[in-house]
Every structure is written in C-alpha cells, then in structure tokens.
Amino acid sequence: VQIGFNRRYDRSHRAVREAVREGEIGALELLVITSRDPGLAPLSYLKVSGGIFRDMTIHDFDLARFILGDNPVEEVYATGSVMVDPALKELGDIDTAMVIMKAASGTLVHINNSRRAVYGYDQRVEAFGAKGMVQSDNLRASTVTRFGAEATDVKEPLLNFFIERYMQSYLDELNDFIDVVAEKKKPSVDFEDGRIALILADAAWASFQSGKAVRVRYD
Amino acid sequence: VQIGFNRRYDRSHRAVREAVREGEIGALELLVITSRDPGLAPLSYLKVSGGIFRDMTIHDFDLARFILGDNPVEEVYATGSVMVDPALKELGDIDTAMVIMKAASGTLVHINNSRRAVYGYDQRVEAFGAKGMVQSDNLRASTVTRFGAEATDVKEPLLNFFIERYMQSYLDELNDFIDVVAEKKKPSVDFEDGRIALILADAAWASFQSGKAVRVRYD
Amino acid sequence: VQIGFNRRYDRSHRAVREAVREGEIGALELLVITSRDPGLAPLSYLKVSGGIFRDMTIHDFDLARFILGDNPVEEVYATGSVMVDPALKELGDIDTAMVIMKAASGTLVHINNSRRAVYGYDQRVEAFGAKGMVQSDNLRASTVTRFGAEATDVKEPLLNFFIERYMQSYLDELNDFIDVVAEKKKPSVDFEDGRIALILADAAWASFQSGKAVRVRYD
Amino acid sequence: VQIGFNRRYDRSHRAVREAVREGEIGALELLVITSRDPGLAPLSYLKVSGGIFRDMTIHDFDLARFILGDNPVEEVYATGSVMVDPALKELGDIDTAMVIMKAASGTLVHINNSRRAVYGYDQRVEAFGAKGMVQSDNLRASTVTRFGAEATDVKEPLLNFFIERYMQSYLDELNDFIDVVAEKKKPSVDFEDGRIALILADAAWASFQSGKAVRVRYD
Numbered sequence: 001v002q003i004g005f006n007r008r009y010d011r012s013h014r015a016v017r018e019a020v021r022e023g024e025i026g027a028l029e030l031l032v033i034t035s036r037d038p039g040l041a042p043l044s045y046l047k048v049s050g051g052i053f054r055d056m057t058i059h060d061f062d063l064a065r066f067i068l069g070d071n072p073v074e075e076v077y078a079t080g081s082v083m084v085d086p087a088l089k090e091l092g093d094i095d096t097a098m099v100i101m102k103a104a105s106g107t108l109v110h111i112n113n114s115r116r117a118v119y120g121y122d123q124r125v126e127a128f129g130a131k132g133m134v135q136s137d138n139l140r141a142s143t144v145t146r147f148g149a150e151a152t153d154v155k156e157p158l159l160n161f162f163i164e165r166y167m168q169s170y171l172d173e174l175n176d177f178i179d180v181v182a183e184k185k186k187p188s189v190d191f192e193d194g195r196i197a198l199i200l201a202d203a204a205w206a207s208f209q210s211g212k213a214v215r216v217r218y219d
Numbered sequence: 220v221q222i223g224f225n226r227r228y229d230r231s232h233r234a235v236r237e238a239v240r241e242g243e244i245g246a247l248e249l250l251v252i253t254s255r256d257p258g259l260a261p262l263s264y265l266k267v268s269g270g271i272f273r274d275m276t277i278h279d280f281d282l283a284r285f286i287l288g289d290n291p292v293e294e295v296y297a298t299g300s301v302m303v304d305p306a307l308k309e310l311g312d313i314d315t316a317m318v319i320m321k322a323a324s325g326t327l328v329h330i331n332n333s334r335r336a337v338y339g340y341d342q343r344v345e346a347f348g349a350k351g352m353v354q355s356d357n358l359r360a361s362t363v364t365r366f367g368a369e370a371t372d373v374k375e376p377l378l379n380f381f382i383e384r385y386m387q388s389y390l391d392e393l394n395d396f397i398d399v400v401a402e403k404k405k406p407s408v409d410f411e412d413g414r415i416a417l418i419l420a421d422a423a424w425a426s427f428q429s430g431k432a433v434r435v436r437y438d
Numbered sequence: 439v440q441i442g443f444n445r446r447y448d449r450s451h452r453a454v455r456e457a458v459r460e461g462e463i464g465a466l467e468l469l470v471i472t473s474r475d476p477g478l479a480p481l482s483y484l485k486v487s488g489g490i491f492r493d494m495t496i497h498d499f500d501l502a503r504f505i506l507g508d509n510p511v512e513e514v515y516a517t518g519s520v521m522v523d524p525a526l527k528e529l530g531d532i533d534t535a536m537v538i539m540k541a542a543s544g545t546l547v548h549i550n551n552s553r554r555a556v557y558g559y560d561q562r563v564e565a566f567g568a569k570g571m572v573q574s575d576n577l578r579a580s581t582v583t584r585f586g587a588e589a590t591d592v593k594e595p596l597l598n599f600f601i602e603r604y605m606q607s608y609l610d611e612l613n614d615f616i617d618v619v620a621e622k623k624k625p626s627v628d629f630e631d632g633r634i635a636l637i638l639a640d641a642a643w644a645s646f647q648s649g650k651a652v653r654v655r656y657d
Numbered sequence: 658v659q660i661g662f663n664r665r666y667d668r669s670h671r672a673v674r675e676a677v678r679e680g681e682i683g684a685l686e687l688l689v690i691t692s693r694d695p696g697l698a699p700l701s702y703l704k705v706s707g708g709i710f711r712d713m714t715i716h717d718f719d720l721a722r723f724i725l726g727d728n729p730v731e732e733v734y735a736t737g738s739v740m741v742d743p744a745l746k747e748l749g750d751i752d753t754a755m756v757i758m759k760a761a762s763g764t765l766v767h768i769n770n771s772r773r774a775v776y777g778y779d780q781r782v783e784a785f786g787a788k789g790m791v792q793s794d795n796l797r798a799s800t801v802t803r804f805g806a807e808a809t810d811v812k813e814p815l816l817n818f819f820i821e822r823y824m825q826s827y828l829d830e831l832n833d834f835i836d837v838v839a840e841k842k843k844p845s846v847d848f849e850d851g852r853i854a855l856i857l858a859d860a861a862w863a864s865f866q867s868g869k870a871v872r873v874r875y876d
Contacts, residue, residue, distance in 0.1 A: 337587040338587060339590070365589075366557040367557055368556040368595065369595070370584075370589070370592045370595070371557050371595055371596060372592065374589065375589070375590065376588070
C-alpha cells in the first residue's frame with residue numbers, strides 16, 4: 001500500500017527533514033507548520049470529509065512526523081473556529097484551526113490551518129533547533145517583482161493549490177511508486193503512516209471537543 | 220503609570236496593528252507571534268523571574284492584545300519543555316514554550332518562545348484574515364547580502380537583543396511618555412494593560428500545569 | 439525559420455516585457471540585464487565561438503530587443519577584460535564584458551557579462567521607467583532558507599545553467615514551434631531577430647576595438 | 658579638509674568594500690552601482706549644479722573608488738538622455754545616465770542614474786568577483802510585508818531621500834570628523850578624493866559629448 005502523502009516528496013520540505021536528520025540545526029526544539037488552502041472545498045465534499053483534522057490537517061500531521069523522524073508525538077492539543085463560512089458550523093466542522101503537539105524528546109510542534117487564504121495555497125515549514133533554523137517557503141509561477149509609488153518588492157500570488165504547488169512532489173512520488181512496484185522495494189510511505197496520521201487527527205478532534213491536551217495511544 | 224511594553228512602539232508591529240484595525244485584512248482569523256531570545260538570561264535572574272510566561276511571554280501576550288484590539292482573549296492553552304538548559308528544570312521553569320489562545324470573535328492566536336536562538340533576537344508577527352495577511356519581520360544592522368559557491372542570499376545575523384531591536388520603540392515610547400507628562404494625556408499603555416498581560420501569563424502557567432485550556436477571568 | 443532565443447519564453451522575463459508593453463512602468467528609461475554563466479565553456483568551443491558578444495551577449499541583445507519592442511537600438515558601446523582565464527587573451531577574446539546601448543526613444547540599456555559566476559547561472563532583468571520598476575530574478579531548485587549563528591536567510595546556489603534555468607522556456611518554445619508548424623502561424627522569433635542580434639554583437643565588437651560608441655546600421 | 662562623501666560611511670556599502678578588501682569575493686571583476694534620486698531637484702538648483710555627472714554621479718564615482726581601493730579608474734565612457742523633464746534639455750543637462758569605467762586591473766564598473774524613481778531613493782551596490790558576489794540593498798522605514806489576492810510580499814516604498822537613507826552615515830561621518838579634529842588624525846575622506854571624483858565627472862561629460870571612452874588623467 002502506497003499512501004498519498006505527497007508533501008514528503010516536496011524538495012523544500014524534504015530539505016528541512018534532511019537538515020534536521022543530519023543534525024544541521026542540532027536538537028529539534030520547535031516545529032511550525034503553516035498550512036492554508038486557497039479556498040473552501042464544495043460543501044458536498046465537506047459533508048463527508050470527516051472534519052478539518054481528518055481531511056486537511058492530516059497532511060500536516062504526516063509532514064510533522066516526517067520531520068520529527070523517530071521522535072514520536074505523545075500529546076495533542078487542538079482548537080478551532082468557524083471564521084470562513086457559517087455553513088461549516090451546521091456540519092459540525094470548523095474552518096480555522098490551531099494545534100500544538102509535544103513529542104517524546106520535548107520538541108513542540110505547532111500547526112495552523114485556514115480553509116481560505118486569498119493570496120494562494122500557503123504551505124510553509126519552520127524547524128528551529130539548538131544550532132539554528134531551516135525554513136521551507138512557498139512557490140510562485142515566476143520571479144517577477146514590482147516597484148511603484150505605493151509599494152515595492154511586490155510579487156504575484158502563490159501557486160494556487162496542491163496540483164500546482166506539489167506537481168514536482170507528485171512526479172517524484174510516482175517515480176518512487178514505480179520503483180517500488182518494479183523492484184519490490186519497501187515503499188517510503190506506507191499504510192502505517194496513514195494509520196498514525198489518522199490517530200493524530202482523531203486525537204486533535206478529541207482535544208478540540210474536550211479542551212484538554214490528549215495523550216496519543218498508537219496501539 | 221506607564222508600563223514598559225515597548226513592542227507596541229515598534230514601527231513594524233504597529234503597522235500590523237494598523238492594518239488589522241483599518242480592516243485591511245478583513246476579520247482577523249489567525250495571529251502568529253514568534254518570539255525567541257538570543258540566549259539564556261543568567262540563572263540568578265531566572266531564579267526570580269517568575270517563570271517563562273511571566274518574564275518572557277508576557278511581552279507577547281501584550282503584543283497579541285495590542286493587535287487584537289477590543290477582541291478579548293477568552294481561553295489560553297500553554298505547554299513547554301526544557302530543551303536549552305537542564306538547570307531550568309531545577310528551577311521549576313521551562314525554556315521552550317508554545318501557547319494557543321482563542322479570542323471572543325473566534326480569532327486564534329499562537330505564540331512560540333525559545334530562550335536561545337543562535338541567529339539573534341527573533342521577533343516576528345503574522346496576522347492572517349479574510350482579505351489577506353500582514354507580517355512584521357526582523358531587523359539586521361545592514362542590508363548586505365552575499366553569494367558564494369555554497370550559498371546565496373546570505374545575510375548577517377539578526378540584531379542581537381531588545382536594546383538593539385527595539386531602540387526605535389524605546390525612543391518613541393519615551394517621547395510618548397514625555398507627552399503624557401507634559402500634556403496630562405492618557406498614556407497609551409497603562410497599568411490595566413500590565414494587569415491583563417499578567418493574568419494571561421498566569422493562565423498560561425495554570426494551563427501548562429493542568430494540560431487543559433484555561434478560561435480567562437479578568438475580574 | 440525558428441531561432442533559439444529561448445529566453446523570450448522565460449515566464450519572468452516575459453512578464454517584464456508585458457509590464458513594459460502595457461505601460462505599467464510608463465516610458466522605459468533604463469534597462470539592466472545581468473547575465474553570467476556558471477563557468478567557462480571548453481577552450482575547444484571558445485576557439486570557434488566567434489567571441490563573447492557573438493556567443494554569449496547575443497542572447498542578451500535579443501532579450502533587450504524583446505523588451506524594447508519597437509524602440510530600436512541606435513548606438514552600442516562595449517568594453518571588456520580577461521579576468522577569468524588568461525587563455526582567452528590568446529584567443530583574442532574576453533571573458534568579462536559590459537555594454538551600454540541607446541535606443542531611439544532615449545532608453546538606456548546596460549548588459550554585464552561574466553563567463554564564470556561561482557554561485558550559479560545569474561540571469562536577471564531590471565526595467566525602470568517613469569512609473570516604477572519591474573525585475574525578473576533567478577531560480578533555485580528549492581525554497582529552503584537557513585539561519586545560523588554566522589548567517590541568516592541563506593539559500594542554495596542558483597540553478598546551474600541554461601538547461602535547468604530555461605527548462606520551462608524550452609518547453610514553451612517547443613509548444614510554440616509545434617503550433618507554428620501545425621497551424622502555419624508566423625513564428626514569434628524569426629530569422630530577422632537572429633540577424634539583428636548578430637548586428638548588435640558585431641557593433642559591440644567594433645566598439646570594443648575602437649573605444650567609441652558605434653552607430654548601428656540595420657540594412 | 659573633510660569632504661561630504663557620506664556614502665562611504667553607510668554600513669552596507671562599507672561592508673561591500675570590506676568584503677572586497679579582505680578578498681572575500683576574490684579579484685573584483687564587475688562593480689554595478691544603481692543610484693536614482695526620488696525626484697527632480699528644483700530647476701533653480703539644476704541651473705547651477707554643473708550637470709548630472711558633477712552633481713549626482715559624483716557620489717557614485719567616489720563610492721566606486723572607495724570599493725576599488727588602490728585599483729584606479731583608467732577609462733570612462735558615459736551617455737545619457739533627457740527622459741524625466743524636457744526642461745533639462747534647455748539647460749544642456751540630462752536626467753538619465755549610464756556610465757562604464759575600466760580600472761587598471763581590468764575591473765569593469767557600471768553606474769546607472771535617474772533623477773526620478775517613483776518608489777523612493779534607490780541606492781544599491783553589487784560587487785562581483787572570482788569567488789562570489791556581495792550586494793548592498795536599500796532601506797525601508799519598517800519590515801512590514803503584505804499579502805493579498807492580487808499581490809504578495811508587498812513592502813513599503815524605499816526611504817525617501819539621502820537624509821533618511823544616509824542618516825546613520827551622517828552620524829558616523831560626524832563622529833569621524835570629531836575624531837579628526839580632536840586627535841589630529843588624517844581624515845578618511847580628503848580633498849584629493851574630491852578632486853579625483855571631479856576628474857571622473859568631467860571625463861564622463863567629455864565622453865558623453867564625444868561618444869568615445871575617455872582616458873582619465875589624474876595630474
């Protein structure tokens with residue numbers, strides 16, 4: 001089974017993981033993931049999506065795990081609001097969320113989500129540690145910059161959504177998948193990764209409901 | 220009484236507040252404050268500082284309130300770790316912390332702190348809303364940028380600490396104070412601001428101890 | 439005939455041209471093109487390349503014309519040095535060059551070239567006019583940024599050379615070519631463009647030899 | 658005699674010089690100075706200013722010399738146009754100019770000037786050499802950055818003019834001057850520097866008039 005966590009294949013996010021893994025920033029102390037969709041999915045989808053933590057934050061939970069490596073998340077706190085569309089309230093869902101997680105080594109992880117960022121698909125990662133910081137930033141379709149009487153350094157909006165932003169990731173993931181099939185290699189993302197991300201999503205939901213940090217149980 | 224929340228006078232943070240106040244980014248949905256000291260204060264100070272939330276995060280609580288305007292914080296969740304110096308553990312304190320707060324309108328606020336950022340004093344604010352985002356970034360002593368075989372766009376470390384970073388703020392605050400004294404104006408930061416920031420700091424501590432989001436009581 | 443001036447298809451350079459054409463920056467007053475190769479071509483190639491203006495600057499001459507639109511270059515001044523490899527001197531060629539051109543409307547154009555930039559293939563365009571400025575910047579393989587005790591904002595080297603940097607341009611040019619063949623359209627770069635770029639290259643060489651600005655004759 | 662070349666005291670320009678002097682970028686091969694005023698000076702001033710090379714570019718000539726160190730300029734080519742205000746034509750002056758100079762070691766220097774940049778006072782330096790590049794960029798009053806549906810990374814206009822931009826330089830120059838007076842030290846900018854910058858300005862004017870590169874005579 002090969003699960004669709006394509007962000008693991010994004011060159012910039014991947015470089016953050018490598019920097020952490022190779023000790024470039026020393027012990028990982030803070031991990032901040034910004035993850036905002038450009039606009040609300042159709043309500044027909046949202047009705048069956050399982051809620052923001054299962055349909056949106058789940059990718060950030062997986063990305064956090066990818067960077068944390070063998071430093072498992074032990075505790076999850078999550079909260080949220082309906083700020084974008086009141087219809088979400090009727091569905092029992094939210095559209096704006098924040099999460100804090102604590103990993104075994106003491107590393108603190110923050111995720112923030114919005115279902116609507118007017119400036120494009122906002123996907124950033126910041127890993128902070130004893131020896132420095134490494135960040136992964138957004139992509140734009142060009143490098144054009146404008147200067148005028150009112151504003152300087154003006155760039156175009158971010159790439160619109162995951163198809164555009166994670167194009168390179170999808171291609172690399174596909175290549176990886178072909179290698180897995182052809183060479184019977186172990187896939188780099190597997191069923192267990194999907195299961196754990198879902199456990200974190202459900203812990204976030206339980207925390208949101210209870211107002212308490214939730215201890216994560218993986219068994 | 221004029222309280223020393225000089226960050227309110229920082230030109231860039233102030234511009235974030237103005238953008239929010241004038242509706243430039245629409246309803247404020249997410250507020251993210253990054254606040255990391257360049258290095259650990261002496262243990263002799265830390266012993267009597269009252270803990271990270273009272274001696275360090277308190278400035279971020281005030282800055283959050285400054286930007287939130289008349290949208291009061293209702294709930295605080297905080298957690299933390301000892302990652303920088305084990306001596307903090309003996310003092311019953313922490314050196315690495317994350318906070319999430321929820322304001323009356325539903326706005327979510329995140330603060331992350333470290334007592335040691337090797338690249339300098341890291342003070343950033345990001346306000347995200349229905350119509351866009353506005354950020355306040357760090358300062359450096361010059362604009363020099365280097366390009367070499369191994370790295371490009373290389374800039375110097377951030378200004379080292381609050382004296383350097385908030386120099387302009389201190390001067391503006393001092394001018395404001397002189398105006399207050401001379402013209403018997405109402406100070407723009409007063410005793411009540413200090414009291415509320417302290418309430419938030421204590422709520423954060425209570426949350427950290429209990430693992431629960433704490434409802435804030437202002438009376 | 440379809441000539442290989444692929445830079446015309448680069449999204450960012452193209453956006454500069456569009457901004458100029460649509461009057462976004464008003465009358466074009468200054469155009470600055472930075473164009474530096476990552477490293478020296480093999481001497482065997484350099485021996486037959488026709489010299490720096492014909493083998494390297496020629497692409498910048500065409501790019502300048504692309505942005506100038508119907509504002510023809512009237513005068514060329516060029517100079518240069520051998521700074522990278524003394525072997526160029528024996529070939530009667532140079533490896534470091536600067537050009538100034540004046541167009542009919544008075545627009546001034548500067549090009550600077552080096553055959554060796556250790557930080558990667560440096561390709562920038564800056565168009566300055568009555569109402570503002572628009573720039574096209576370099577590309578990198580990722581958006582990773584590093585912060586450490588000695589340096590901040592550190593990015594990786596630029597994409598290494600034209601294959602990587604102008605990949606998107608080549609694909610778009612290829613698509614354009616297919617359209618030309620299939621639909622018998624007029625190609626967007628044609629033989630005449632190649633002829634004129636060569637005239638400018640030869641004017642540059644004549645200027646370099648004489649130390650005088652050379653009036654360009656197109657017939 | 659202490660001459661008013663305050664740009665030598667700008668922290669960022671100074672860091673470029675230090676990088677060059679300490680061999681950080683190897684042999685200096687290309688030096689590019691961008692220098693554009695925010696708006697036209699009053700005609701009453703322009704009438705007696707001595708022309709663009711003597712009243713505006715002269716600061717750039719001095720800055721170039723400051724960075725070149727003991728590598729004297731041997732040849733100057735200059736050209737220009739009247740693009741900003743036709744009144745300049747009646748005064749026999751220009752408002753838009755480009756210069757190329759060649760120094761003894763072969764280093765090529767480019768300066769471009771405009772008397773009107775709507776986005777503020779534009780003062781940049783780029784030194785390129787065998788081992789890399791170092792740049793000095795512009796200053797803004799704050800670090801605020803805006804993201805919206807139409808544009809991202811939007812910053813405010815540059816600091817308006819030399820009083821704002823070179824404030825720090827003026828203060829440092831003043832301190833230096835006080836040291837010179839008090840301690841009878843040799844001033845770091847002296848009469849000879851003023852004389853040479855004027856020689857370069859006059860060579861530029863002669864080149865502009867003749868259309869030829871002019872060999873500089875310092876005696």
